[in-house]
Amino acid sequence: MIRFFETLFGLGSKFSALEILIINAVRSQLDNSIAILWDRQIQAINKIQRLSGGVEVDFYRIKGGKPTFSDELVFPNKSEELLMAKIRIHINNSSANLVASIWCVKGFLFSIEYDGSPDYFEEAIKMEPMPQVSITCELTGKLT
DSSP states (O other), rough: HHHHHHHTTTTOOOOOHHHHHHHHHHTTTTTTTHHHHHHHHHOOHHHHHEEEGGEEEEEEOOETTOOOOOOOOOOOOOSEEEEEEEEEEEEETTTEEEEEEEEEEEEEEEEESSSSSSSHHHHHHSEEEEOEEEEEEEOOOOOO
């Protein structure tokens, strides 16, 4: 019964393989002090909400049924909304391309927004063997 409610409300959600690739691409571009906060925020995410069609994925840190915003995890840049990175993903030897925008809200990683459906990419990276994928990350906003 508990698992039913966790699934219903997105609690205990896990990152998809594509989301992990994107999160790691962003992390690789961060300064060490910000990367530490990034890791702590990622570890604290316990609710992932994927909107219909998969074009947006929202991340939450829930405690006692409510979102939490711990001062210990917040980035120095607490802008209302910050487009912090653009990730370009290309499956080699194909015409498949996807752009993911990474957004922070008030100093917290909040969402990945895709320029189209990520379904093809989610399936492709689960294939055996996985096709070669090119990922580029452009930081567009500063977290400091």
